[in-house]
Amino acid sequence: MTDGARIRVALADDQELMRQALGIMLEDPPDLELVAQAADGAELLERLRAHRADVVVMDVRMPRMDGIEATRRVRAEHPGTRVLVLTTFDLDEVVFAAIRAGASGFLTKDASAEELAAAIRAVHAGDATLAPRATASLIDFVARAPTAADAETLLAALTARERDVLAELVVGASNDEIAERLYLTGNTVKTHVKAILAKLGLPDRVHVVIWAYEHGLVVR
Amino acid sequence: MTDGARIRVALADDQELMRQALGIMLEDPPDLELVAQAADGAELLERLRAHRADVVVMDVRMPRMDGIEATRRVRAEHPGTRVLVLTTFDLDEVVFAAIRAGASGFLTKDASAEELAAAIRAVHAGDATLAPRATASLIDFVARAPTAADAETLLAALTARERDVLAELVVGASNDEIAERLYLTGNTVKTHVKAILAKLGLPDRVHVVIWAYEHGLVVR
DNA sequence: GCGCGCCTCACCCGATCGGGTGAGATGCGA
DNA sequence: TCGCATCTCACCCGATCGGGTGAGGCGCGC
Structure with missing residues (x-):
């Protein structure tokens, strides 16, 4: 067979x-x-x-x-x-x-x-x-095991650039590292980070990471 | 039956x-x-x-x-x-x-x-x-899916109190919050956090969270 | 008894972060 | 054409964080 x-x-x-x-x-x-x-x-x-x-x-x-x-x-x-x-x-x-x-x-x-x-x-x-x-x-x-779908509604509120920054946040990048990788100034990165925190209703980047894992955004 | x-x-x-x-x-x-x-x-x-x-x-x-x-x-x-x-x-x-x-x-x-x-x-x-x-x-x-077992060797290097602090770090607690929950001063918490970062070889608390999830320390 | 590890706390310093505000450039749709 | 959202960047400020150093108390084992 x-x-x-x-x-x-x-x-x-x-x-x-x-x-x-x-x-x-x-x-x-x-x-x-x-x-x-x-x-x-x-x-x-x-x-x-x-x-x-x-x-x-x-x-x-x-x-x-x-x-x-x-x-x-x-x-x-x-x-x-x-x-x-x-x-x-x-x-x-x-x-x-x-x-x-x-x-x-x-x-x-x-x-x-x-x-x-x-x-x-x-x-x-x-x-x-x-x-x-x-x-x-x-x-x-x-x-x-959670699905990425659970987070999609919140994720939809983010702009394209904010999603880029979010991806960097999730892997633990600092503002400077994000700036370097996305060819931005530190100031711009901070602007995006602030927007992300506000839209997701999270206090700091640590909680962004937790949120991402909890909602299955990270595959592991 | x-x-x-x-x-x-x-x-x-x-x-x-x-x-x-x-x-x-x-x-x-x-x-x-x-x-x-x-x-x-x-x-x-x-x-x-x-x-x-x-x-x-x-x-x-x-x-x-x-x-x-x-x-x-x-x-x-x-x-x-x-x-x-x-x-x-x-x-x-x-x-x-x-x-x-x-x-x-x-x-x-x-x-x-x-x-x-x-x-x-x-x-x-x-x-x-x-x-x-x-x-x-x-x-x-x-x-x-990773197991907690993968992280056990590194985890074993931590003292009991450091593991307490680690648990708080993983849920996104700030130093002040950890201090309050574990009945410690902010200074003591910082000492523990520093020890954790050194022992795990991680740069900051954000990476601690990532590390915990990647090694299956967090159940979700 | 003495050392050693652990827990606790303190002070200092520089780096990073988050919040607030403002503003110029671009592009898209009403 | 006139908003409107988005992206970009700037400056300021206070809070938080991470690193370095030191130190007192406690318990355990040699």
Whole structure:
């Protein structure tokens, strides 16, 4: 479906039984191929050096090196290898930590063979799969993130030049720096800054920065 | 599984054929009950007043009132009703817009009856389901968001009192305001501020605010 | 007991900032 | 053509800020 070749899968789980169960799950699908197994993160990294994998199915809780750290290392050493994290419970902290470490997917261990295979294929295709509860957390996170749209009404009150100055203010430029960058005199900059503060109803440039971040004007 | 009673589902899609197809998909599962149908957002809102629904399965593209706006209204008028958004393509903008409007889930129209039912159950249970591509977008978004952990090394260099002052700086407090809130003299505050600037290697309080936001110290 | 880090406060100084006021040039639309 | 908004710049003033230096009190560990 993706590129003709079989998807090379590596397993990392400290429980022998779980590895066996996962291995069996991966036997049927003809497009999947189990190329490596490991009982912890350190072992996994070692195995991956000999057997490149497209997707690593990784348990979070493992001795020596846990799944989060292992995910980070895998992503650093093998940028092309995607990581699908497996856990017993889909706790928020673990999900976020795994995502930040570079995981592409997240599945609970009660997933069926079909779900696992589908998740591996999705992750390999550059998509992603998350356990329902984890998905809910992410959605909540995204929904909370503000949009630039919220500030647009106030922003519309500013003139073009004032918006230029605002952009400089937001990155922490002093009046002199703004003057230099926009080819203006310090006096002119001050005029614009004063206008901005008045129009936005803010007391000083510090609050302009806060306002900008709070309203999502800054992307980070 | 959730509360014994059947999950009341409402459908909103302008394509008659699609509504029929979805309706048929919902016939089999014994825990789902189709209580209302609508061809656009406005009609949906009207129907929901008579027939409360637990989950609304909503198309994005509809005449009169699109799915995004309809989602917003539904969430405003019926906070207990969850929205599962359906589209033909899982475009990023639509996903984010829908999430911001309050949608709990996101599915492409090529989903199977089982996937649809599972998604409805997940959404009703307070969880969520996303199309794989959409999930990937969200994960990317979350992964990009910085963590407080990034700043912890620098933050560790600050003394307890300096962290108190830092917290005030970040919300835009002037030295006098900080002094008042922390029961200090202006001179003491200045001492702390100077120490903070020196330790963080920043030129002024404006950059402290920027630094805090960039490192995710502020939650928003 | 002595040193060391922390918290507290003080004074001085120069730089920067924000507020107030005014004004010339330009361009756009009524 | 006559406003009107915008952009530009100027000067003044008081407030605030950041840097430098010093110092007393307190608690903790060596």
